[in-house]
Amino acid sequence: MTENEMKIWHYSNEGEKNTAEYIIGRELSALEKWFKGDVSGYAQLWSKRSFTYFDAVEAKRIEQFADMVPLLNRVEGRLSADNFEVRDPRVQLGQDMAVLTYQLFAKTNLIDIDYNCIEVFQIEEDGEWYAIHSTWSVLRPMDVDFSVFKESGLR
Numbered sequence: 001m002t003e004n005e006m007k008i009w010h011y012s013n014e015g016e017k018n019t020a021e022y023i024i025g026r027e028l029s030a031l032e033k034w035f036k037g038d039v040s041g042y043a044q045l046w047s048k049r050s051f052t053y054f055d056a057v058e059a060k061r062i063e064q065f066a067d068m069v070p071l072l073n074r075v076e077g078r079l080s081a082d083n084f085e086v087r088d089p090r091v092q093l094g095q096d097m098a099v100l101t102y103q104l105f106a107k108t109n110l111i112d113i114d115y116n117c118i119e120v121f122q123i124e125e126d127g128e129w130y131a132i133h134s135t136w137s138v139l140r141p142m143d144v145d146f147s148v149f150k151e152s153g154l155r
Contacts, residue, residue: 022129034079056115058071099120117136
């Protein structure tokens with residue numbers, strides 16, 4: 001991703017810019033796998049210690065990574081897209097936390113995705129950045145037919 005594509009936001013030094021690029025790179029790597037039916041990118045990105053998740057097809061917040069495993073297992077090998085687009089990624093940095101926001105667009109084999117995505121990252125004991133919260137919300141929910149998830153057994 002080039003600097004123009006990334007739209008550098010208010011980084012006060014090169015270290016902050018590098019951290020933002022690193023976090024965005026980890027997310028893009030997880031997405032590349034995700035759209036090939038491989039959930040391992042998010043399984044590695046999401047914190048095992050402290051994690052919560054909101055999604056457009058889940059009725060309640062998922063309270064920990066262990067509760068994500070059934071969802072990941074249902075998606076594994078079943079979701080695919082020839083390509084996807086990440087628009088306007090932005091990382092806002094705190095001392096040991098960061099918030100990544102972007103819009104995601106993909107036409108998958110199951111559903112067209114037009115999402116606002118929010119990932120809250122924190123540095124954990126091993127010195128690595130992990131997402132401790134993830135929200136995937138539909139840009140315009142009134143335009144989406146989620147029945148495919150019920151029909152396919154993904155929900």
